[in-house]
Amino acid sequence: MIAQIGLSILLSGVMIYAWTEYSRAPAIGVVSMVIAAAGLYFVWLPSHATRLAGLVGIGRGVELFLYVWVIISLMVMLNLHLKLRSQMELITALTREIAIANVRPAASAATTI
Amino acid sequence: MPGQPSTSIWLIIPACNEAAVIGRVVDDLAWRGFTIVVVDDGSTDETGVKAGAAGAIVVTHPINLGQGAALQTGIQFALRQGADTIVTFDADGQHRAADIDGLIDALATYKADFALGSRFRGGAVAMPMSRRLLLMAATWFTRLTTGLKVSDTHNGLRAMTRRGAGRIKLRQNRMAHASELLDEIARSGLGYVEVPVTIEYNRYSLAKGQRLADSLRILVDLSAQRLHR
Numbered sequence: 001m002i003a004q005i006g007l008s009i010l011l012s013g014v015m016i017y018a019w020t021e022y023s024r025a026p027a028i029g030v031v032s033m034v035i036a037a038a039g040l041y042f043v044w045l046p047s048h049a050t051r052l053a054g055l056v057g058i059g060r061g062v063e064l065f066l067y068v069w070v071i072i073s074l075m076v077m078l079n080l081h082l083k084l085r086s087q088m089e090l091i092t093a094l095t096r097e098i099a100i101a102n103v104r105p106a107a108s109a110a111t112t113i
Numbered sequence: 114m115p116g117q118p119s120t121s122i123w124l125i126i127p128a129c130n131e132a133a134v135i136g137r138v139v140d141d142l143a144w145r146g147f148t149i150v151v152v153d154d155g156s157t158d159e160t161g162v163k164a165g166a167a168g169a170i171v172v173t174h175p176i177n178l179g180q181g182a183a184l185q186t187g188i189q190f191a192l193r194q195g196a197d198t199i200v201t202f203d204a205d206g207q208h209r210a211a212d213i214d215g216l217i218d219a220l221a222t223y224k225a226d227f228a229l230g231s232r233f234r235g236g237a238v239a240m241p242m243s244r245r246l247l248l249m250a251a252t253w254f255t256r257l258t259t260g261l262k263v264s265d266t267h268n269g270l271r272a273m274t275r276r277g278a279g280r281i282k283l284r285q286n287r288m289a290h291a292s293e294l295l296d297e298i299a300r301s302g303l304g305y306v307e308v309p310v311t312i313e314y315n316r317y318s319l320a321k322g323q324r325l326a327d328s329l330r331i332l333v334d335l336s337a338q339r340l341h342r
Contacts, residue, residue, distance in 0.1 A: 104161070
């Protein structure tokens with residue numbers, strides 16, 4: 001019971017995180033939420049997890065849960081990568097404005113602005 | 114603003130550490146009467162100084178962002194200065210200045226908003242086979258993803274009208290910008306035309322060019338962009 005509560009808190013955290021990320025990266029948000037919801041379901045109904053694990057050829061339900069957790073971790077990593085890209089876009093916009101504000105005019109009169 | 118540009122045709126040359134060739138490239142263009150803008154993308158050599166001395170306006174990125182970012186900076190700057198026509202041109206000296214007129218004429222003749230240089234309709238001097246295969250794969254990919262019937266997707270020599278340039282918002286800072294630009298053209302619904310141009314490869318430009326690992330990075334960049342807003 002203690003493990004189930006602990007895992008539920010963790011997976012609920014993942015769901016909240018996925019929800020907050022949905023507006024910025026919809027694909028990541030939806031996939032993370034679905035996986036976390038599935039994780040919650042199987043935490044409380046482990047026999048279903050074992051049955052599903054058997055169906056997909058994994059063996060035990062706990063192993064299925066482990067694999068799901070690995071997928072969630074990878075999704076979070078991908079999301080962090082996307083977040084870094086967004087940060088880079090902000091840096092680019094700032095750099096661009098600084099560059100344009102400090103233009104060095106041409107040496108010759110023909111191209112002076 | 115102390116004065117107005119001498120011509121409504123603006124040439125944008127993104128450059129990073131091109132001090133060895135940028136002066137000659139600008140010299141070769143300056144006498145034709147274009148307004149030349151070199152976007153110095155955080156060079157650690159004297160690219161900006163040499164470009165300025167040769168007669169170009171120099172816009173300097175304080176840090177290196179990539180060719181795509183430099184192009185977008187140049188386009189944005191030229192538009193703010195009132196450019197009517199914008200031409201993009203590579204800094205490594207592999208384009209022919211004489212091809213620019215053909216691109217600009219094509220905009221008027223075909224009433225297009227984009228004129229895209231094509232080495233496969235024109236010529237490619239001393240192009241290695243590996244480069245040819247890489248470019249053909251990139252063209253195939255771009256035709257598939259954009260629907261544009263283009264023959265050369267990574268050619269830095271292009272011309273665009275003010276209206277066309279206003280529709281280009283490059284978010285790909287690095288080499289994926291060439292595919293992204295075609296994506297933007299397809300999305301804009303504006304007219305485009307391909308114009309034969311000649312690219313002359315030399316040891317310098319080949320050393321600066323893209324390799325297979327770069328093309329994989331381009332694919333990753335393009336895929337990542339589709340995952341977030």
